[in-house]
Amino acid sequence: NKSPNANGLKEIKSSVIDPLNLNGFKENVLLILNQRDLTMTKKLKDSLQGKFVIVFSFFENELTKLADIAFPIPSIAEKFGTYTNFQGKKQAFKKAINPDKNIKELTEIFQLLKT
Numbered sequence: 001n002k003s004p005n006a007n008g009l010k011e012i013k014s015s016v017i018d019p020l021n022l023n024g025f026k027e028n029v030l031l032i033l034n035q036r037d038l039t040m041t042k043k044l045k046d047s048l049q050g051k052f053v054i055v056f057s058f059f060e061n062e063l064t065k066l067a068d069i070a071f072p073i074p075s076i077a078e079k080f081g082t083y084t085n086f087q088g089k090k091q092a093f094k095k096a097i098n099p100d101k102n103i104k105e106l107t108e109i110f111q112l113l114k115t
Contacts, residue, residue, distance in 0.1 A: 028052060033106070034063055056106055071109050074099040 030048070034057035048066065055067040058078075064070040078099035082090050104112070 040066065072103050073106050074103050079105060
């Protein structure tokens with residue numbers, strides 16, 4: 001179970017890009033895993049212009065409203081998994097509550113999109 005945090009993404013050789021600093025980022029499609037409330041500054045709005053923005057988030061905010069597609073995902077309290085802490089150690093967490101029946105895990109969403 002790979003964690004979606006920055007340390008876990010680096011571990012599996014995935015790119016970690018700060019959405020607040022997209023200067024020079026040339027890709028036309030952005031997949032954003034939104035786990036914090038981003039303040040929608042003019043700079044951030046401008047940097048998203050002309051890009052197809054897909055957001056995965058467990059809460060609605062300005063970024064999900066601005067996105068071309070927004071997928072709801074479970075919060076950390078609504079799933080099992082692991083994360084890599086700041087010391088590089090993997091830590092497990094357990095589901096505390098059940099998510100709404102319409103909310104899918106990130107891996108489930110990708111499987112559904114693949115078919």
